[in-house]
Amino acid sequence: MSHTVGVRQARKQRTRQALLDAALGLLEEQSLSSLGLREVTRTVGIAPTAFYRHFHDLGELGVALVEEALGSLHAMVRTVLIEQAGVEAQIESAVAVVDRHVREYPAHVRFVARERHGGVRAVRQAIAGQLDRFGAEVAEALATQPAAQGWTARDLRMLADLFVDRLVTTAAAILDTEDADDAEAARARVVEAARWQIRLITIGQQHWKGEAGEG
């Protein structure tokens, strides 16, 4: 009973992961719609036909990559918005989480930024779906905060989307600093600008009702 999972199935999942890893590596310098099936299998070291044992399509592989890249996103909402107390601490934490995530998984972030509006419909929809769920979760978390009492669900959602878009844009902007003159300094500037911008949005949130009470 030492192999309840099955040697075969384990080996299959290992080459499946190898395909995902190889594709992610190749996608650092091209986009999914130009990636070749043979290109991927060649870098893994298997025959081209073996690819079909795992995916019908390169698009299907792309969707799997989206899951891998954005699946861990949801745990972050809790980390930032629930475990932290105080607006300033939340801003600091949110930006820090993004910064750290880009440093740890640059290829995943690049993939999402590139394919969010890329040429493969299925992948675009997968990313849009994940970000939509993410926005909903942030809105839900915001609703529990004292600063958002009395807000409609719709307003909370628009605010959440504003935060999410800003974090996604920030992640992409951090990546772009990699080939700058002084990469680390440029990165610090982007992160600082993101903190400033989110703080400004928060101030807008706090004064919303007083300024533009909705009819």
Next chain:
Amino acid sequence: MSHTVGVRQARKQRTRQALLDAALGLLEEQSLSSLGLREVTRTVGIAPTAFYRHFHDLGELGVALVEEALGSLHAMVRTVLIEQAGVEAQIESAVAVVDRHVREYPAHVRFVARERHGGVRAVRQAIAGQLDRFGAEVAEALATQPAAQGWTARDLRMLADLFVDRLVTTAAAILDTEDADDAEAARARVVEAARWQIRLITIGQQHWKGEAGEG
């Protein structure tokens, strides 16, 4: 002296434009790094080798497309921020300009959104350069407004970038509504959300000094 421009040069520029148009059309359903040179010349109706008379590379064609797509951007700053008086009118005007621009040039907008983080470095840099100039111009325009008196150039630039990013994101989001169930309604929701979000940012701007006076 009726042909000072030259029949030859005019014909050349006409096929050059045909190449750009054909490429833009093909790029609606794929990304630049997967676009084929022969694919483009085939839809134009010329021999593959004729391509080299106009561009060394498909990347070079891409850079030309960036110029075509984003070159008209700078005139918009004046339209929105100078010709309009009053914050509310400016917000309305900015969002309306984006909405109209996406409706008139959807392929150009899609191209920019797709290639902003796409697989061709030269095109990425061209887009980044244009958006950078755009941000600088918005910051400059903001500086003339009474609401921004006493702000540092750095703060104005971060605020401008926040506006620019929001408008770019909105343009891309509008495009995504094209294949929704009720496209026109979804589009209206996106536009309304953008207005709401920009209004909130503006409120943050107005209360910035009072809340977080910098040392």
Next chain:
DNA sequence: CGATTCGGAGGACAGTTGTTCACTCACTTC
């Protein structure tokens, strides 16, 4: 008018692509 320039045509080149088919052979199952 003659000479020259140059946008475009057409053929040919070696490589690459996705997909098919029949196959092997280690693992699983009974």
Next chain:
DNA sequence: GAAGTGAGTGAACAACTGTCCTCCGAATCG
């Protein structure tokens, strides 16, 4: 331990790619 499953192989297919070279013919120039 025999039968069956299924991940991976390897050859072959037609279709396609970017680029090179030579050539044509109309627009330009002196």
